Each structure stands twice: as C-alpha cells, then as structure tokens.
Amino acid sequence: SGLNVDNVNVIHAMTIPALGMVAGLLIAVFFSYRRPRAYQNTSADVAANHQAMVQPKMSAYRSWVALAAIVVSFVVQLWADSLLLGAMVGFAVFMAAGVVRWGEADAVFNNGVKMMAMIGFIMIAAQGFAEVMKATGQIEPLVKASADMFAGSKGMAAFVMLLVGLLVTMGIGSSFSTLPIITAIYVPLCVGMGFSPMATLAIIGTAGALGDAGSPASDSTLGPTAGLNVDGQHDHMRDTVIPTFLHYNLPLMVSGWIAAMVL
Incomplete structure (x- = not known):
C-alpha cells in the first residue's frame, strides 16, 4: 500500500x-x-471409549510418522504453493507407513471432510x-x-x-x-x-x-x-x-x- x-x-x-x-x-x-x-457420561462417551479400546496403542513409531507427515506436508505446501497438495501428501505418508490402514482410509478421510x-x-x-x-x-x-x-x-x-x-x-x-x-x-x-x-x-x-x-x-x-x-x-x-x-x-x-x- x-x-x-x-x-x-x-x-x-x-x-x-x-x-x-x-x-x-x-x-x-x-x-x-x-x-x-465436570462432564456427564453420554452415549457418545461410551462409544468413544469402546472405539479407543480397539485402536492401536500409542507408540514411538506412530509419533515419528506423524511428525514426518507434518514436515512433508509443510514442505510440499511451500514448494508447490498448494495447501491441498500438501494435505494429500501428508495423508499418503500416514497410509504408506501403515498408521492409517487401507481399509480405514475412506472412513478417516470422510470424517475429516465432515468436520x-x-x-x-x-x-x-x-x-x-x-x-x-x-x-x-x-x-x-x-x-x-x-x-x-x-x-x-x-x-x-x-x-x-x-x-x-x-x-x-x-x-x-x-x-x-x-x-x-x-x-x-x-x-x-x-x-x-x-x-x-x-x-x-x-x-x-x-x-x-x-x-x-x-x-x-x-x-x-x-x-x-x-x-x-x-x-x-x-x-x-x-x-x-x-x-x-x-x-x-x-x-x-x-x-x-x-x-x-x-x-
């Protein structure tokens, strides 16, 4: 200006x-x-608790993969000047490393889109x-x-x-x-x-x-x-x-x- x-x-x-x-x-x-x-216990809490019980436990491997996905997303976003491409590559890192299973990919992606x-x-x-x-x-x-x-x-x-x-x-x-x-x-x-x-x-x-x-x-x-x-x-x-x-x-x-x- x-x-x-x-x-x-x-x-x-x-x-x-x-x-x-x-x-x-x-x-x-x-x-x-x-x-x-203080929170009330609701059906959403019960369902989330059951879902958490079947989720993979936190591990150093998953944490390092998450960090790598963040870095890769950031680098690709700056290099290509595309937020969409950076997000897609970051999601691909999760899938390639096995943190997000192939059978769960659609559900994970759709839940993110809904939010x-x-x-x-x-x-x-x-x-x-x-x-x-x-x-x-x-x-x-x-x-x-x-x-x-x-x-x-x-x-x-x-x-x-x-x-x-x-x-x-x-x-x-x-x-x-x-x-x-x-x-x-x-x-x-x-x-x-x-x-x-x-x-x-x-x-x-x-x-x-x-x-x-x-x-x-x-x-x-x-x-x-x-x-x-x-x-x-x-x-x-x-x-x-x-x-x-x-x-x-x-x-x-x-x-x-x-x-x-x-x-």
Missing part, C-alpha cells in the same frame, strides 16, 4: 502484541480455568460478508470519521484503528480477509499521524488478529468447538468464543496499543 517495510522485521513488530496473547493464555490456565470441569464442511460453510458466508463490506465502501469513511474525532492524538488514533479492526474482523471472521481491506486505509492514515513503519505493522497486524481470535465465524474458534463438542457438551459461544475474546482479544488490544506507542 505504498509503505516501504523492506528493513522492518514483522516478527519484531508483532512481539509485543504476541506477548499480550501469552499473558491472556497464562491468566486462563492458572486463574480462570484452573479448576477441572471441515461446517467450518468451510461458515467461512464462505463470512467471506461473502467481507465482499459486501468492501462493495459498500463504508469502511474508509468510518475510519476517517473516527480518526478525525481525535485529531492530533496518536494514542487515541491507534485505539480507534484497533477498535475498528476488531469490529470489522469480528464480522468477517478471518484476519486474511480483513488485512486487504484495512491495509489500504490504515497505511496512509498511520503515515499521516506520524507512526513509524514498525508501529504501522504492529497496528495493522494487531487489528487483523483481534477479531480473528474471538469471532464466532473464525477458524480459530470453529476448529476447537468442532473437536470439543464431540460429546454434545460444548457450547460454541459460551465455551469457545467468549473465553477466547476475554483472554486473547482484550490483552491483545492493550498490548497492540502499547506496541503502537513505543515502536
């Missing part, structure tokens, strides 16, 4: 915001959710919402009007940009979809307000990550719910979205603002 960031390390720019998320995680682990949760189908459907709907927001052209006036209210105050301008990024991403559910929208608006705004390139990266990166961490339509929340709700005792909003919003978004908001002020 016209900002020269050749000499700026993105990892350094996002270190302070990332530390805010680490702080939120520690608060959740050692304070908010330190007590064990991702709901996530994909919600993300497609969220992507459509992103296109609607871009088509209306109302994001730029929202940012400019908000910044004009605090003209001359870098602290308030940074807060407003982070807040708008949070609201936009919460509706879209993906930082990947949000960044192209807000970058074109935030870069000239940050330059005009006198923010350094590193501070600009921190603001944009944090604004994109804010809603992604606590949006009901985000893969960051849909994924955990898909796994944790296998017994029907995990509520998406109450048990995933709200805790994630409180323990990741709020500390990230504070640490992102600090990064914008000190970088």
